[in-house]
Amino acid sequence: MPVPVVEFSDERLANGLRLIVVEDHLAPVVAVNIWYDVGSKHEVPGKTGFAHLFEHVMFQGSAHVGKAEHMALVQAAGGTINGTTWLDRTNYFETMPSHQLELALWLEADRMGTLLDALNQENLDNQRDVVKNEKRWSYDNRPYGSWNEKLLAHMYPADHPYHHPTIGSMDDLDAASLDDVRAFFRTYYVPNNAVLSVVGDCDPRQVRAWVERYFGPIAPNPAIPPLPDLSLPPTIGEERRELVTDRVPLPRVYVGFRAPVFGDRRLDALDLASQMLSGGKGSRLHRRLVREERIAQDVAVFALPFVSGSSQFLGWATARPGVDISRVEAAMIEELERLGAEAPSEDELVRAKALTEADELGALARVEERADRLSMFATLLDDPGMVNSLLQRYLSVTADQIRDAAAEVFRADNRVVLTYVPGDPPAASSIGAGEGAA
Amino acid sequence: MSGTEARGGPAAGQRPIPGHPRPYEFPTTHRTQLANGLRLIVTAMPGRGLVTASLVARCGAAEEPDELAGATVLAARGMTEGTVVRDAIALVEAAERLGASLHSEAGWDATSAGVDVPASRLEPALELLSEIVRQPAYPDAEVDRLRDERLTDLLQARADPRRRADQEFVDTIYDPTSPYHRPAGGTQETVIGITAGDLRTIQARDFVPERTALVVAGEVEADAVVGAARRLFDDWAGPGGIVESSLSDASRVTARRVRVIDRPGAAQSEVRIGHPGLPRRHPDFHAVSVMSAILGGLFNSRLNMNLREDKGYTYGAGAGFDLRRHRGPFSARAAVDTDVTVPSIQEILAELDRIRATPVTDAELRAARDYLVGVFPLRFETPGPVVGALAGLFVHELPDDELARYRDAIESVTVDDVQRVAREHIHPERVAIVVVGDHEKFAAQLEAARLGSIEIVRDEPLTGG
Numbered sequence: 001m002p003v004p005v006v007e008f009s010d011e012r013l014a015n016g017l018r019l020i021v022v023e024d025h026l027a028p029v030v031a032v033n034i035w036y037d038v039g040s041k042h043e044v045p046g047k048t049g050f051a052h053l054f055e056h057v058m059f060q061g062s063a064h065v066g067k068a069e070h071m072a073l074v075q076a077a078g079g080t081i082n083g084t085t086w087l088d089r090t091n092y093f094e095t096m097p098s099h100q101l102e103l104a105l106w107l108e109a110d111r112m113g114t115l116l117d118a119l120n121q122e123n124l125d126n127q128r129d130v131v132k133n134e135k136r137w138s139y140d141n142r143p144y145g146s147w148n149e150k151l152l153a154h155m156y157p158a159d160h161p162y163h164h165p166t167i168g169s170m171d172d173l174d175a176a177s178l179d180d181v182r183a184f185f186r187t188y189y190v191p192n193n194a195v196l197s198v199v200g201d202c203d204p205r206q207v208r209a210w211v212e213r214y215f216g217p218i219a220p221n222p223a224i225p226p227l228p229d230l231s232l233p234p235t236i237g238e239e240r241r242e243l244v245t246d247r248v249p250l251p252r253v254y255v256g257f258r259a260p261v262f263g264d265r266r267l268d269a270l271d272l273a274s275q276m277l278s279g280g281k282g283s284r285l286h287r288r289l290v291r292e293e294r295i296a297q298d299v300a301v302f303a304l305p306f307v308s309g310s311s312q313f314l315g316w317a318t319a320r321p322g323v324d325i326s327r328v329e330a331a332m333i334e335e336l337e338r339l340g341a342e343a344p345s346e347d348e349l350v351r352a353k354a355l356t357e358a359d360e361l362g363a364l365a366r367v368e369e370r371a372d373r374l375s376m377f378a379t380l381l382d383d384p385g386m387v388n389s390l391l392q393r394y395l396s397v398t399a400d401q402i403r404d405a406a407a408e409v410f411r412a413d414n415r416v417v418l419t420y421v422p423g424d425p426p427a428a429s430s431i432g433a434g435e436g437a438a
Numbered sequence: 439m440s441g442t443e444a445r446g447g448p449a450a451g452q453r454p455i456p457g458h459p460r461p462y463e464f465p466t467t468h469r470t471q472l473a474n475g476l477r478l479i480v481t482a483m484p485g486r487g488l489v490t491a492s493l494v495a496r497c498g499a500a501e502e503p504d505e506l507a508g509a510t511v512l513a514a515r516g517m518t519e520g521t522v523v524r525d526a527i528a529l530v531e532a533a534e535r536l537g538a539s540l541h542s543e544a545g546w547d548a549t550s551a552g553v554d555v556p557a558s559r560l561e562p563a564l565e566l567l568s569e570i571v572r573q574p575a576y577p578d579a580e581v582d583r584l585r586d587e588r589l590t591d592l593l594q595a596r597a598d599p600r601r602r603a604d605q606e607f608v609d610t611i612y613d614p615t616s617p618y619h620r621p622a623g624g625t626q627e628t629v630i631g632i633t634a635g636d637l638r639t640i641q642a643r644d645f646v647p648e649r650t651a652l653v654v655a656g657e658v659e660a661d662a663v664v665g666a667a668r669r670l671f672d673d674w675a676g677p678g679g680i681v682e683s684s685l686s687d688a689s690r691v692t693a694r695r696v697r698v699i700d701r702p703g704a705a706q707s708e709v710r711i712g713h714p715g716l717p718r719r720h721p722d723f724h725a726v727s728v729m730s731a732i733l734g735g736l737f738n739s740r741l742n743m744n745l746r747e748d749k750g751y752t753y754g755a756g757a758g759f760d761l762r763r764h765r766g767p768f769s770a771r772a773a774v775d776t777d778v779t780v781p782s783i784q785e786i787l788a789e790l791d792r793i794r795a796t797p798v799t800d801a802e803l804r805a806a807r808d809y810l811v812g813v814f815p816l817r818f819e820t821p822g823p824v825v826g827a828l829a830g831l832f833v834h835e836l837p838d839d840e841l842a843r844y845r846d847a848i849e850s851v852t853v854d855d856v857q858r859v860a861r862e863h864i865h866p867e868r869v870a871i872v873v874v875g876d877h878e879k880f881a882a883q884l885e886a887a888r889l890g891s892i893e894i895v896r897d898e899p900l901t902g903g
Contacts, residue, residue, distance in 0.1 A: 076805040126747065133751070133773070280530060297594075320590060
């Protein structure tokens with residue numbers, strides 16, 4: 001069963017907005033997806049958490065749309081909607097019944113063009129409170145909830161923007177002013193910093209006409225400041241360890257490694273490696289830790305792709321009651337290193353590729369996923385055609401390439417080991433090498 | 439308005455009006471039945487090369503005996519842990535070579551084994567499905583491990599504020615004679631004694647052809663699927679005798695009461711408010727769907743607009759009915775800043791009163807109806823949700839045209855219907871209010887609010903081993 005090729009058009013408006021369109025009439029639905037090339041890596045010290053707070057502000061109204069009305073209009077049109085912020089980017093997306101496509105384009109254009117007309121202190125304060133509750137819910141009131149922040153802080157140096165998580169510091173959010181928000185908007189929320197993908201039941205000529213009409217008049221920012229040089233050495237350079245005593249039910253170990261950036265072929269090899277290591281019951285780590293030695297309740301590893309400096313390869317395993325967590329860590333590390341020492345078998349490779357191909361077949365069936373990938377590849381790699389070539393890249397990875405990528409990444413001097421053990425947390429926690437992350 | 443700047447964008451008065459909706463029908467579904475009673479339900483979806491197939495038995499955790507609580511969920515999980523033909527690893531490897539993911543699970547009303555697989559390899563994948571359902575082995579060693587994993591999961595559930603709040607909530611609202619007062623996966627007391635023999639008994643009872651359906655959707659031809667199903671299942675004979683379900687779904691909440699699980703130092707309060715709701719098969723289903731969208735389903739629902747967008751108390755507030763064969767729970771829920779725990783409860787209660795006391799506006803009604811009607815084709819873009827919905831009809835013994843008439847039924851809900859079902863199915867005077875949070879920080883306010891009887895439970899985490 002071949003995965004169907006995604007046929008798309010790729011063009012730019014005079015103001016720099018990149019428009020990608022896919023016509024597909026299988027279902028009466030259409031996806032609208034905008035990626036802005038701005039994420040938490042564009043934040044400077046003292047203003048962390050800003051990109052994400054801003055994402056919330058984008059739903060607070062614009063010149064012709066009231067507070068929270070964007071969501072209301074999309075849902076009342078029978079659509080679904082959300083926005084997300086990540087280290088490298090921020091995205092906004094709607095999936096609509098196809099006869100409501102124009103509404104979604106108009107809504108996105110209205111906030112790109114006129115957000116500041118509606119911005120006020122009351123809405124900013126309200127969303128600051130919402131974001132604080134999001135942090136409490138997603139991190140603070142969740143067992144092991146601090147792992148992401150700690151892992152990032154160990155993996156990236158203090159002067160690199162991946163050092164801090166997207167949610168940012170609540171003190172920084174408290175200090176954010178309306179002027180900060182306005183400046184952020186004027187700098188980054190401009191057509192020449194965005195990719196708009198429209199995928200599904202649509203007429204591409206009509207789409208172009210609407211996009212030209214609504215987005216065409218929006219002025220670009222000719223002076224988007226370039227990011228500083230964010231390149232990093234490929235490895236951390238030492239093993240970094242932290243022991244965290246916290247109110248957790250069971251000991252758990254997290255491991256993290258720097259890995260090649262998004263788009264690097266070695267990362268394709270590591271994606272297949274993740275499948276072999278922890279993708280299901282037959283995988284190496286699950287088999288050994290959960291099934292055979294029965295020392296772990298769960299285990300997972302995967303790559304998180306980033307474009308500036310290095311990606312992350314990370315994972316965790318939770319100890320079964322009564323099992324020493326150091327035994328879990330040792331078994332996990334041993335399996336990672338074993339993959340770097342000897343190439344996987346032909347059968348393992350065939351199975352991993354068959355599952356990857358089936359996953360692609362399922363993922364690309366959804367207009368929302370196709371639109372998101374087109375925007376992603378265009379924004380981060382300037383190559384929307386990756387939506388089609390990625391699978392071929394996976395299928396061409398060899399066993400030796402997996403071994404070599406594993407050997408490069410799964411090294412002791414490229415490793416962060418974060419161990420949680422149950423207990424009352426100390427009043428103020430400290431973190432290795434004097435880099436406060438609390 | 440201040441702050442306007444010459445930057446461009448849509449002009450005033452340009453807000454688009456919708457075009458003509460493209461006609462949409464739920465995909466045509468082919469239904470037939472084998473001589474042994476097995477239903478075959480097949481939906482051809484052109485262009486959907488990853489096919490979903492599921493064997494669904496109309497028997498779930500609600501039907502298991504109290505002393506074996508959790509056995510149904512374990513029996514479902516254990517189906518992929520080896521068959522009389524091959525062990526678990528050989529099974530998963532065979533599936534992976536097909537690009538197929540096998541999964542099996544049980545809920546309150548149903549047990550299922552399913553597979554997602556590229557269309558060209560559907561038939562060998564159905565063979566694996568048949569094997570795990572008809573010949574599961576339940577090796578002692580694997581069952582011991584599954585049982586230990588569930589016991590460990592219970593430890594984790596107790597530590598996680600969300601899962602803890604959900605569990606304490608159902609334990610508070612249902613009478614102990616109802617299975618709904620416990621988790622579908624069972625409790626420490628019951629799970630610890632479950633044996634491989636129990637799982638074999640439960641699985642053989644659940645999966646009998648006359649109570650099972652094979653549901654398939656994707657790029658398939660119905661005739662070919664039916665042919666494959668005949669070859670694989672024609673000789674499947676199950677014991678007769680339908681288990682008639684007569685479980686209790688009785689409420690234990692007769693007057694408003696508060697239960698606090700005290701966790702000193704908690705970063706937030708997890709709040710659940712509600713009582714037993716209504717069963718899935720109920721004439722008010724469509725009106726209740728519209729009502730709960732307005733109350734707590736949409737982003738712009740009353741609860742979310744009040745607690746999040748107006749007051750900033752929470753990242754999100756919602757409410758809804760968990761529709762089961764019997765009366766599943768109705769709950770309003772939010773995770774709120776500790777300092778505003780009591781005001782949050784009061785706002786939620788006020789919204790429960792308001793939706794009963796005054797009619798919703800025409801705009802609210804239209805938004806909810808249009809959402810439910812409009813989002814319907816989006817929900818069924820891919821085979822997985824189509825199989826889920828068709829399996830749901832089978833499990834709840836709903837008519838074949840239930841999905842086809844869904845949108846008309848929603849369209850016909852009126853303002854009066856919404857108020858009537860709110861009054862009938864929401865009872866603010868006899869809700870349980872469950873909070874997992876730092877009690878000391880809101881104790882005085884809680885006393886002063888006089889919400890009802892207050893019970894404080896000091897959190898005692900289970901310890902491993």
